[in-house]
Amino acid sequence: MSETVAIRQLTAEDYFDLKESMRLAYPDMQGSYWGEETLKRLIKLFPEGQIAVTVNDKVVGCALSIIVDYGKFGDEHTYEQITGYYTFNTHDTKGDTLYGIEVFVHPDYRGRRLARRLYDTRKSLCEQLNLRGIVSGGRIPKYEKYAASLTPREYIEKVRDKEIYDPTLTFQFSNDFTVKKILRNYLPSDEASKGFATLLQWYNIYYEKDADTIRYSKSTVRIGLVQWQMRAYDGFDGLIQQVEYFVDAVSDYGSDFVVFPELFNAPLMIEFNQLDQAAAIRGLAKYTERLKNEFIRFAVSYNVNIITGSMPTVIDEQLYNISYLCRRDGTYDSYTKIHITPNEVNAWGMKGGNEVRVFDTDCGKIGIVICYDVEFPELPRLLAQQGMQILFVPFLTDTQNGYNRVRFCAQARAIENECYVAIAGSVGNLPRVNNMDLQYAQSAILTPSDFAFPVTGVKADATPNTEMIVIADVDLVLLKELHAYGSVQTMKDIRRDLYEIVIKQK
Missing domain, CATH: 3.60.110.10 (Carbon-nitrogen hydrolase)
Structure with missing residues (x-):
């Protein structure tokens, strides 16, 4: 049976599919999935930034984001601070940065490049909104296996050099994100990452300062x-x-x-x-x-x-x-x-x-x-x-x-x-x-x-x-x-007054 894949905005009705996907996506962080009311608040606040990927009409993953005035936070911040302690009162429609606060895909649907589609859609949104770029904090869930022998910086360098595979960071590198900084206590509950995270950034090369119109689309x-x-x-x-x-x-x-x-x-x-x-x-x-x-x-x-x-x-x-x-x-x-x-x-x-x-x-x-x-x-x-x-x-x-x-x-x-x-x-x-x-x-x-x-x-x-x-x-x-x-315009200059090409109906 063939599969139908689609990207669309997330809705409040998607919550139960989403809860199942998130619970299975983060088996090492049990109980930390999003609450229904929290998700509804985020959708109401910034619907365009909440993106769902569906397979045969079932939501199997999502990418959540807000817009922030990044200068108010700088590179030293925690997840709770950037989200306003999950109130999302940090969302600023006049901000300059799209901040990614979540991406995940149901484990049964991995290997289909669904996360890449979510990232590509988020990048397109960033370009359309004329924002400087995308920033997010990224987990390093395999770090706990190497913490005794490698510092976080050494671990990141080895992942970048493909000596170590990290399911999150390796994917971020392959999607043109760069590591700006190592964050401490970004997500204290993330034991697999030992409380560390990477501050990741993707630059929008089409960004124009002070532009206030949506002018970019993929060409x-x-x-x-x-x-x-x-x-x-x-x-x-x-x-x-x-x-x-x-x-x-x-x-x-x-x-x-x-x-x-x-x-x-x-x-x-x-x-x-x-x-x-x-x-x-x-x-x-x-x-x-x-x-x-x-x-x-x-x-x-x-x-x-x-x-x-x-x-x-x-x-x-x-x-x-x-x-x-x-x-x-x-x-x-x-x-x-x-x-x-x-x-x-x-x-x-x-x-x-x-x-x-x-x-x-x-x-x-x-x-x-x-x-x-x-x-x-x-x-x-x-x-x-x-x-x-x-x-x-x-x-x-x-x-x-x-x-x-x-x-x-x-x-x-x-x-x-x-x-x-x-x-x-x-x-x-x-x-x-x-x-x-x-x-x-x-x-x-x-x-x-x-x-x-x-x-x-x-x-x-x-x-x-x-x-x-x-x-x-x-x-x-x-x-x-x-x-x-064009120097000549063959489609425009056709002598339609003299001749035309039409399809005969059989």
Whole structure:
């Protein structure tokens, strides 16, 4: 069963789920969970700062915070002082610092990067409110094991150098927090930390002194392309192991999207070598549902949106080529390849889809077309008219001629539609698989052509015919500026009085 993950504001009705999660999250601090009335008071005082993470609509963790005028407290303070002895009368809407007073996740739901989502949401809030940064006191719960031989400072240095793993401090370091100071008696009841805590700080690089408006939102999107090596795998499990390796690797770089090539799962057709080509591709389609479910699981657990390349699918006895968008919140959508090459028709009897639409994601509006589709300019233009900002193109080409058709057309689509285009293909050979014996690719992230973009129109590309990943950032704000102020404005200057492109309803 797939999971749905969501981030939202905490409500008073969430208390009992929260109490269970906190009690289990801090087994060494029994009885120190938040009281219901205390939590209600905090929510009423600063609702935006109380963030919940849910899995299948169940609250399994939270991040609580207040705004303080940090100069009134300085670096020498206790938890009770910063919270006004749990009255939160220290909360100051005109303050300059977001103070984190709690973060935890139910232990049964750890390993899904849920805490990272809470931290990312808190950072976004800090930027939106134009605060200097985030400060919090952090426990060092493993220190009791080393207290006899290490001072707190020595312990922190060894955690920073990865010689010691501390579940709280190691996580803080990985989220760009720095240790400003060691605090004594910050939480006297914290016996595991021996009463010590780290004073942690994250700096908001977008902070502007005296700014009084909310002006910041995330504009940079990180894209990871998988240039997949076609090779024999040890069945379905072997292929999935390689898929997870790439998802994990791209996720480790903080990517928002990972893109796989068209029909990347073709190595599994070896199982059906005794069949003719049409029967073999339908045999491969039997794996599609399992693959889709694995991708949905990976999207949630690795916190990355996945464009699954494409996979053959049989619907009502008809064969289609389908790509899935698996969002990191557990939801998914699909796109069916519309334009089928003559070879795909003749060898496999494949049919084309009929739906043209954009997909909403947490990183803007995206479009998906598959390989041959990108050679028809009307299709991406229809998507651009629906607000598409990034076009993803999984492809599979056997020769350099075929690849260049995809590459040059994708570059044209980026320019004429004022959008980014990401293409991902496969390399290598499958000599034992009919109709899949050769592959040629150079995956790339392509841009419009104007002063704000690379002169070549290429943000990043792979080494041709080499298994690798490509990771690059694209700035969506630049697209907005291009639409309004570009040297030429292709979307604005269309002669709609003379011609138009419309979708015929089938």
